[in-house]
Amino acid sequence: MAMNSQGRPTAPAPASQAAASDKTFSGNKALQIEETLIFEKDAFGSTGVDLAEPKNIPSRLGDLRRNDDIGLPGLSEPEAMRHFVRLSQKNYAIDMGPFTLGSCTMKHNPRLNEKMARLPGFSDIHPLQPISTVQGALELIATLSHWLTEMTGMPAVAMSPKAGAHGELCGMMAIKAALEARGEAGTRVRVLAPESAHGTNPATAVQCGFKVDSIPADASGRVDFEAFKAKLGPDVAGIMVTNPNTCGLFERDIRAIADAVHEAGGYFYCDGANFNAIAGKVRPGDLGIDAMHINLHKTFSTPHGGGGPGSGPTVLSAALAPFAPIPFVVQQNGKFDLVETRREAGSSDGAEGANTFGRMTAFHGQMGMFVRALSYMLSHGADGLRQASEDAVLNANYVLARLKAELTPAFDGHCMHEALFDDRFLKDTDIETIDFAKAMIDEGYHPMTMYFPLVVKGAMLIEPTESESRQELDQFCDSLNALARKAKAGDTEDFKIAPKFAPRRRLDETSAARKPVLRWTPTVARSEAAE
Amino acid sequence: MRYLPLSPADRQQMLGVIGVKKIDDLFSDVPVDALNADIGLPDHAGELEVERQLGAMAAKNQTASSGPFFVGAGAYKHHVPATADHIIQRSEFLTSYTPYQPEIAQGTLQYLFEFQTQVAALTGMEVANASMYDGSTACAEAALMARRITKRSKVILSGGLHPHYAAVTRTNSELVGDSVDVADATPSGTEDLTGLIDENTSCVIVQTPDVFGNIHDVTDLAQVAHEKGALLIVAFTEVVSLGAVKSPGAMGADIVVGEGQSIGNGLNFGGPYVGLFATRQKYVRHMPGRLCGETLDADGQRGFVLTLSTREQHIRRDKATSNICTNSGLCALAFTVHMTLLGEVGIRRLAMLNHEAACKTADAISALAGIELVTEQFFNEFTVRLPKPAHEIVETLAEKGILAGVPGNRLWPHEEALHNLLVIAATECTRDEDISALKNALEETLVEAV
Numbered sequence: 004m005a006m007n008s009q010g011r012p013t014a015p016a017p018a019s020q021a022a023a024s025d026k027t028f029s030g031n032k033a034l035q036i037e038e039t040l041i042f043e044k045d046a047f048g049s050t051g052v053d054l055a056e057p058k059n060i061p062s063r064l065g066d067l068r069r070n071d072d073i074g075l076p077g078l079s080e081p082e083a084m085r086h087f088v089r090l091s092q093k094n095y096a097i098d099m100g101p102f103t104l105g106s107c108t109m110k111h112n113p114r115l116n117e118k119m120a121r122l123p124g125f126s127d128i129h130p131l132q133p134i135s136t137v138q139g140a141l142e143l144i145a146t147l148s149h150w151l152t153e154m155t156g157m158p159a160v161a162m163s164p165k166a167g168a169h170g171e172l173c174g175m176m177a178i179k180a181a182l183e184a185r186g187e188a189g190t191r192v193r194v195l196a197p198e199s200a201h202g203t204n205p206a207t208a209v210q211c212g213f214k215v216d217s218i219p220a221d222a223s224g225r226v227d228f229e230a231f232k233a234k235l236g237p238d239v240a241g242i243m244v245t246n247p248n249t250c251g252l253f254e255r256d257i258r259a260i261a262d263a264v265h266e267a268g269g270y271f272y273c274d275g276a277n278f279n280a281i282a283g284k285v286r287p288g289d290l291g292i293d294a295m296h297i298n299l300h301k302t303f304s305t306p307h308g309g310g311g312p313g314s315g316p317t318v319l320s321a322a323l324a325p326f327a328p329i330p331f332v333v334q335q336n337g338k339f340d341l342v343e344t345r346r347e348a349g350s351s352d353g354a355e356g357a358n359t360f361g362r363m364t365a366f367h368g369q370m371g372m373f374v375r376a377l378s379y380m381l382s383h384g385a386d387g388l389r390q391a392s393e394d395a396v397l398n399a400n401y402v403l404a405r406l407k408a409e410l411t412p413a414f415d416g417h418c419m420h421e422a423l424f425d426d427r428f429l430k431d432t433d434i435e436t437i438d439f440a441k442a443m444i445d446e447g448y449h450p451m452t453m454y455f456p457l458v459v460k461g462a463m464l465i466e467p468t469e470s471e472s473r474q475e476l477d478q479f480c481d482s483l484n485a486l487a488r489k490a491k492a493g494d495t496e497d498f499k500i501a502p503k504f505a506p507r508r509r510l511d512e513t514s515a516a517r518k519p520v521l522r523w524t525p526t527v528a529r530s531e532a533a534e
Numbered sequence: 535m536r537y538l539p540l541s542p543a544d545r546q547q548m549l550g551v552i553g554v555k556k557i558d559d560l561f562s563d564v565p566v567d568a569l570n571a572d573i574g575l576p577d578h579a580g581e582l583e584v585e586r587q588l589g590a591m592a593a594k595n596q597t598a599s600s601g602p603f604f605v606g607a608g609a610y611k612h613h614v615p616a617t618a619d620h621i622i623q624r625s626e627f628l629t630s631y632t633p634y635q636p637e638i639a640q641g642t643l644q645y646l647f648e649f650q651t652q653v654a655a656l657t658g659m660e661v662a663n664a665s666m667y668d669g670s671t672a673c674a675e676a677a678l679m680a681r682r683i684t685k686r687s688k689v690i691l692s693g694g695l696h697p698h699y700a701a702v703t704r705t706n707s708e709l710v711g712d713s714v715d716v717a718d719a720t721p722s723g724t725e726d727l728t729g730l731i732d733e734n735t736s737c738v739i740v741q742t743p744d745v746f747g748n749i750h751d752v753t754d755l756a757q758v759a760h761e762k763g764a765l766l767i768v769a770f771t772e773v774v775s776l777g778a779v780k781s782p783g784a785m786g787a788d789i790v791v792g793e794g795q796s797i798g799n800g801l802n803f804g805g806p807y808v809g810l811f812a813t814r815q816k817y818v819r820h821m822p823g824r825l826c827g828e829t830l831d832a833d834g835q836r837g838f839v840l841t842l843s844t845r846e847q848h849i850r851r852d853k854a855t856s857n858i859c860t861n862s863g864l865c866a867l868a869f870t871v872h873m874t875l876l877g878e879v880g881i882r883r884l885a886m887l888n889h890e891a892a893c894k895t896a897d898a899i900s901a902l903a904g905i906e907l908v909t910e911q912f913f914n915e916f917t918v919r920l921p922k923p924a925h926e927i928v929e930t931l932a933e934k935g936i937l938a939g940v941p942g943n944r945l946w947p948h949e950e951a952l953h954n955l956l957v958i959a960a961t962e963c964t965r966d967e968d969i970s971a972l973k974n975a976l977e978e979t980l981v982e983a984v
Contacts, residue, residue: 015832041648041874050883051875052615054962057886063893065911067749067780069882074655077877080617087645087871091626094641098625104634111537112629115581120802121619124592129605130804131940132596133925133932139594140803146591153575165667165805166860168847176709206847206857210678212710215852253563284561289568300860304537308622308864309642310632310664310824312806328705344947361705365608365670365698365793366804378588384578387535389570393557394540400560401548417552417560444638449631455848472539473548500832505637508832512636515829515841519818521661522651 011437011454012512035506038089041076042523050077074525093506094309095449101471101479103402105421105452105464106201106249108279108301110395115382116304116375125374130366134341140370141339144332147377148316151297154388156288157318159355161327163368167276170296170315171207171243173328173363177294177319178241178270179211180326180360191240191269197226199250199456204243204274213240220458224250224414224423226260235267241293245274247281249456250414251399251421251464261291270294270323278302279468280396280420283389293320299369303376314372325357330367341367394469395420398476402467405480409487413459420468426461432490434498436461439486441509444502446482535578598801601935602968604895606915606959607745607945608669608696608771609804610796612884613963618798618871622864632824632860636839637831642863643838646826649870656776656873656881657790658783659812664824664840665866666809666858669793670699673739673769674706675811675822675856676789680737680765682820682855687712688734692727693719694744696771697945703739712736719946721908721917721955723748728758735764737789742782743772745945746908746957747892747915749779756786765789773797773810774961775913777885789813797876798868808865819845822856884962888914891960891969898973899958904980908955915959921980924956931975938972 030037062068078086095102102109120126128137144162151160161177164170175194182188194208197218205215216234221227226244242264246254254260261271273287273295279302281287287295299305299314307313319327330343342348348356383391396419403412403422411427426436440450440463452464467476490498502508540548545557554560561569579587598611605611622628626641633639633646646664653662666672677689689707691700691714704714717725723746727738738759742750756766768782770792782790794808795801813821819842827841847854876884892914900907900918909916920927924941931938942955960969 038644040644040651042651046877048879050877050880052880052884054880054883054887057883057890060886060890060893062889063896063911064749064779064889064913067751067911069776069778069780071658071781071784073777073781073878073881075652075873075876075878075881077880078874080615080875083871083874084617084621086874087621087867088624090641090644091621091624092641093638093644094626094630095635095638096626097629102629102631104631107631109629109631113537115584117623117628119585119588119592122589122592123597123599124589124595126800126802127597127599127611128595128803129598129603129609129611129801129937131605131607131609131944132937133929135929136596136932136937137803139591142594143588143591150575153573156571165671166858168857168859169667169671172857176705179709202847202849202851202854203857203859205852206850206854209852209854210706210709210857253561255563258565281561281564283573284570285564285568286571286573289571290565298860306628306864307631307860309627309630309639309867310863311860312667312862312865313860314806343944346948362698362701363671363705364702364805365668365696369805370803371806374588378584381576381579381584381587382581383535383537385573385575387538387578389573390535390538394538394545396560397540397545397548397552397557400552400554404552417554417562419560440635441637444635449638450635469538469540473544475539502637506640507637507835507837510636510831510837510839511829512839512841515827515839516844519825519841520828521647521818521825521841522654523647 012516013509014511014513015509036089038086040523041078041086044076044078046076046078051079051083100447101467101475102449103451103465103467105466106276108466108468109307110304110468111470112304112306113379116378119378120371120374125370138339141332141341143377144373145334145339147373150380151316151318154282155295155318156286158321159319159324159327161317161319163328163363164296164315164317165364165369166311166313167296167298167315168203168207170317171203172210173317174272174294174296175207175211176360177323177326178272180358181323182240184358191238193238194240195231195234195242197244199248199458200243200245201249201274201276224252225254226256228256228259231260232263235263239267239269241270241272243272243274245277247277247419250423251418253419257290276301277420280392282392283385284392293323299372299376304379305372305375312369312372314369324355326360327356328361328363329356329359331356391469398467398469398471401476402465402480406483409484421464421466423459424463425459428487429490433495434490436463438498438501441501442486442498445504448479602971603937604939604958604960604972605937607940607957608793609801610772610959610961611801611963612796612961614798614800615872615875617875618868621871622868627864627867633840636837640837643826645867645870647828647838649866650826652870652873653810654812657812658781659790660815661818662810662812663821664826665862666811666823667862668805668807668809669771669791670702672791672809672811673699674703676767676791677703677707677737677739679789679820679822680767681712683817684736684763684765686734686736688736689714690727690730690735690738691716692740693717693725694723694746694748695739695741695769696745699769719952721746723750723909727755731759731762731764733762735762737765737767739767739769741769743770743775743913743915746917747912748909749911749913751785753785767791772914774885774888777881778889779913794869798872799865806862806865808862808869820855821845823858823861887962891962891964892916895958895960895969898969899976902977902980914961915957917955917957920954920956923953927979930979934975936971936975
């Protein structure tokens with residue numbers, strides 16, 4: 004969810020020369036090994052798997068057999084291993100250090116989860132096997148559903164959404180279907196969303212055929228309640244609010260917001276991206292919401308994997324539960340079953356999915372992520388999950404307290420699980436948020452989320468999560484405070500050319516977008532090169 | 535609690551630095567009666583207890599490797615090299631984020647660039663994105679992309695499109711007001727969609743190999759679609775087929791979408807998988823999802839970045855091409871590693887081994903009295919018509935440890951005419967003795983049935 008290059012593509016001045024003594028003949032720098040593309044390894048005729056040469060078999064491919072040159076190199080196993088290991092060493096990762104991307108919840112990913120997800124009983128079963136042969140898989144989904152509904156205090160959960168944004172889509176589709184059932188889908192076309200919302204919120208609303216109307220923030224960084232009320236009307240389908248919001252603050256008026264939107268005939272979608280602040284402490288169902296997606300890859304520790312896979316189960320209120328997507332798991336007479344069709348769903352009189360809006364994905368959701376999330380939840384338990392949320396909030400407030408003398412907090416008061424700063428402390432320094440962030444890279448840290456939320460100028464959103472020790476946080480805060488002092492002292496050169504020590508210097512994003520090169524292409528015809 | 539580094543003393547000291555007495559002082563914005571609600575769930579558990587609890591659930595499932603296995607229709611049992619699963623468990627890949635800071639994410643970015651190139655090559659297209667959730671959602675996004683390009687509102691779906699892909703596409707397209715026409719299912723693959731295309735048609739979506747297993751030459755369909763100003767979207771559920779069957783790009787497809795699970799990824803009961811999405815260069819700015827591009831850094835060294843992000847939700851918000859954010863990065867890595875090991879030589883061999891296994895299976899069981907082979911030209915999956923509802927036979931065989939395929943009622947629950955159909959997939963994992971076991975069990979069951 005982080006928007007780190009929000010509208011600010013980097014376009015560094017060319018050829019800031021490294022000192023001659025920094026150069027090596029190979030281009031490598033000790034543990035940093037340069038690595039070419041697989042397509043540049045002269046491996047087009049080889050393979051790294053031992054498969055039998057196919058015999059002369061009767062073909063049923065007719066005249067559709069593929070005869071053209073596909074263009075795929077094949078590396079032997081040692082070459083492939085070395086290639087990908089070298090690449091891996093150019094990545095920052097949560098296992099290396101603090102990864103304080105606000106709103107992304109980069110917490111520790113327990114390896115027990117990986118081990119559990121690889122049990123053949125979960126990883127080696129097909130989604131269309133007979134139901135009788137996958138009872139344990141359905142039990143796992145039902146168990147996770149139970150944990151999620153208990154944690155949120157909501158009556159139902161749709162398990163099939165594949166990621167957070169897909170969960171948003173699920174919730175908004177349910178709202179659309181509920182409006183259709185009321186005969187109001189044609190008139191209720193406007194969705195309200197705060198300016199501070201994740202970009203996925205407005206994008207999702209539009210994907211559901213709604214129009215988006217932006218609500219301003221008040222001086223405290225929360226939904227401007229009066230402005231919100233003024234926007235309510237008979238054409239409002241609902242509101243999408245993140246809570247805690249993207250400024251890292253709990254929406255104090257959340258119940259009043261829920262009541263007002265319900266009174267106006269709309270529904271309340273809560274973006275659950277920041278559930279990690281309150282899981283085990285507060286049940287969103289007690290706050291009056293109608294739908295909320297849960298990013299299992301944030302709150303429940305399934306790995307982000309460099310951009311997925313995620314998983315976005317979406318809890319639904321009693322009002323929206325009948326519109327839940329198919330398929331879903333039911334339990335009858337001690338057996339689990341999967342409801343996969345509208346007709347079956349419709350026979351379950353008013354219960355979950357009785358008026359389903361349909362199917363969102365081919366199968367039953369991100370089973371591999373379900374196993375990991377349940378493994379995490381069972382490990383923590385109710386007590387541990389509450390402690391984790393408390394520690395996440397404690398760590399963020401500790402960072403806020405330790406940085407507020409040098410950096411400028413965007414709002415007064417305490418925060419929830421993430422601390423938001425603006426760029427006022429960089430005023431008159433000639434340094435921007437992005438320079439500050441890139442300098443953090445040289446200090447060995449992944450930058451925070453920057454330029455988001457949009458309601459704060461030059462925003463820096465820091466979410467340490469509960470996974471950081473006090474010692475690690477102290478070192479992190481010491482580094483950021485030192486950087487801030489250095490910037491204010493006018494020592495700006497290192498910021499402008501940062502990062503200096505990363506595998507790459509600042510990259511030219513502007514020309515990458517102007518003339519996109521999105522794949523490797525041979526510069527010389529390979530057949531000629533071979534001659 | 536083993537995942538939490540703070541000690542009680544740390545917490546106390548930190549509260550002091552913050553200037554509050556107790557943790558709940560930091561939750562003072564929460565309505566008092568909503569704070570610390572009792573959650574009716576058990577307390578924490580050690581690794582051993584969790585392993586036992588989850589292990590017990592896992593043990594109740596019949597795994598694909600435990601016996602003869604012929605289930606396909608959208609997900610396939612293949613052998614994944616050990617290297618692929620090792621690489622995706624490296625911390626630097628597993629525990630990194632979307633590569634928003636390219637200077638410290640070149641590892642992710644470079645494999646995405648390699649992935650995009652591999653997918654483009656396999657599909658015979660010019661460009662591919664950095665992955666979608668899965669094949670079905672990629673298919674739905676393709677229909678929305680065609681709507682943006684053509685500014686038309688009618689989607690035509692082949693009856694050979696996987697019914698779940700069709701359902702997902704319908705869910706998404708109808709939301710924005712498109713009409714969706716689904717052709718009748720023709721198991722023998724003789725469908726002709728050309729008559730349905732008109733001046734309102736944004737796209738025709740056809741699957742090859744289709745859900746019954748038929749492979750199609752869509753060259754003529756592409757031509758008719760283009761004459762009418764519509765786009766041809768070609769879908770597939772079995773990416774291995776592209777090692778043996780003419781590519782969609784070579785047949786005139788405008789957008790190609792499909793499921794990449796077969797390469798690098800396990801069955802996982804339906805997810806996570808990796809959606810593949812490829813198109814022509816001229817449509818690239820209409821694409822959904824992330825794109826990785828090549829560029830230079832300040833020292834003039836080649837590097838990679840996420841690019842064309844002005845299409846995306848985090849920049850364009852309500853004007854984005856899609857709401858997609860997180861996609862299938864790690865599954866794309868597994869795909870890239872496996873495909874890098876295979877290479878062109880390997881994918882062609884793998885494809886032909888699959889084809890060989892399917893031909894053998896089809897020959898063996900279509901020789902049985904009462905079983906009719908419905909599909910003539912196919913890759914690694916085919917359909918037979920049985921003398922009775924297929925799900926009954928599938929259940930009987932499952933009890934004998936044989937997972938025989940996907941019965942018609944699972945895919946077309948409301949079309950009884952298709953309930954005697956059984957969709958059967960074979961792969962490089964299928965052994966001769968598996969085929970014999972299937973044949974013998976079917977024979978026995980059918981004799982009992984008569």
